[in-house]
Amino acid sequence: MTGRAPLTGASVWLGPEMASSTRWIRDLPAGAADEIDAALQAVRRKGLAWHQITRADFPLPTLDALFEDIAEELENGCGMVKLRGVPVARYDEAALQQIYFGIGTHVGAPVFQNRRGELMRGIRDEGGDLGQRYGQIEGKGDGKPFLSSYARTLSNGRLRFHTDRTDVVSLLCVRQAKSGGVSKICSSAAVHNAFLQRRPDLLEVMFQDFWRSRLGEESDKAETVYPLPIFGVRDGRFTSHYSLTYIEAAELVPGVPKLTAAQREAIDMLMALSEELCFEMTLAPGDIQFLNSHVTYHGRTPFEDDKAAGQDRLLLRLWLSMPNNRALPAGHEVLWGSIDAGVRRGGIAQVT
Secondary structure, three states, X not given: OOOOOOOOOOOOOOHHHHHOOOOOEEEOOOOHHHHHHHHHHHXXXXXXXXXXXXXXXXXXXXXXXXXXXXXXXXXXXXXXXXXXXXXXHHOOHHHHHHHHHHHHHHHOEEOOXXXXXXXXXXXXXXXXXXXXXXXXXXXXXXXXXXXXXXXXXXXXXXXXXXXXXXXXXXXXXXXXXXXXXXXXXXXXXXXXXXXXXXXXXXXXXXXXXXXXXXXXXXXXXXXXXXEEEOEEEEOOEEEXXXXXHHHHHHHOOOOOOOOOHHHHHHHHHHHHHHHHHOXXXXXXXXXXXEEEOOOEEEEEXXXXXXXXXXXXXXXXXXXXXXXXXXXXXXOOHHHHOOOOOOOOOOOOOOOO
C-alpha cells in the first residue's frame, strides 16, 4: 500500500479529451501581425541580433494579456498551449529568429540549451555523423555508437517520450516535412495517477533516484552523472523529469549502479502508459507549441523531407524559465539550479 494520493486539477488529462478540446489553443488576434512586424523593424533599426533582444526591445502592447493567459494555462491549466498565426511566410529564417525570440521574452526568460551558449536551436535533420558532432558513446557491445540526446534531436528519427531541462519548451514551426514529424504529447500527471491505480508499488520506485548522464548538451563525457527521481511532489505540485537516453547513457558508464529489475519494470510501464494516454498533433507553419516540462511528456514520429519541394522540416526551439513557475522538491537543485518558485532556473550551465 502507498500513502500517496491521486493528482488532481487541469494538468491531469487523457489524450482523447485533449484531441477534441480547444482549451489549449490560442490564436493571434487581428492586427497582431502588423504589431509583430513593427517590433521587428524596431530591433532592426537598433541593429540588434536576435539573441540581444529584450522584452523592452520588442514591444507587443496589445498582446500582453494573451501572453499572461498562455503563462497561466501552462502553469495552472493543462500545461500546454498551441499559439496559431505567426506569419512565417513573410520572413526569412534570420527575421523569424528575431521575431520568435522577441515573442519568447514576453512569455518567459530564454535559458541556455547547451554548455556553449545556445539560446535557440533549429530542429532539422542535419544528417551525417551526428554522434561525432554532438556526442556518442563507443563500444557499447552491438557495434553501433550510442547517440546522445542532442544528436538524436537533429536527426529525422523517432524521439521517445521525454522532458526537456526547462520549465517550458517552445517550438515555432517554420516548415513541415513531406511526411511524419507528428508531435505526441501526454500528461505526466495522468501517468502518475495510472501508476497509483494499477501498480502503486512501481509508483514508489518512480520517486527513487535514477542515475542519468549529462552527455550531449551538458558534457563531452558520459561519465558526468547525477541521481534524480523521475517523479517529485512539493506542496501538492507535481514535477517529472525523464529522458531514457540519459538513463541509458549512465548505465554504460563503469561504476554507475545498474537499474534494478523494479526500475526497469517501472520505465517500461512509464513508456507504455505515455503511449496509451497521449494524443497526436501536427504543427502547421506559423504555430508555436508551448509545453510545461513538469506536467507533460512529448515525443515525435520519424519524418521524411523533400527539400526540392520546400518540405524540409524546420522548427525553432526556445527553452523558457517561467516567472510563475512552481517550487520543486529538495534534491532537484542538481538539475534546476534553484528549486524556489518564481525564480529564473533551468537550462544548461555554461563553460567558464
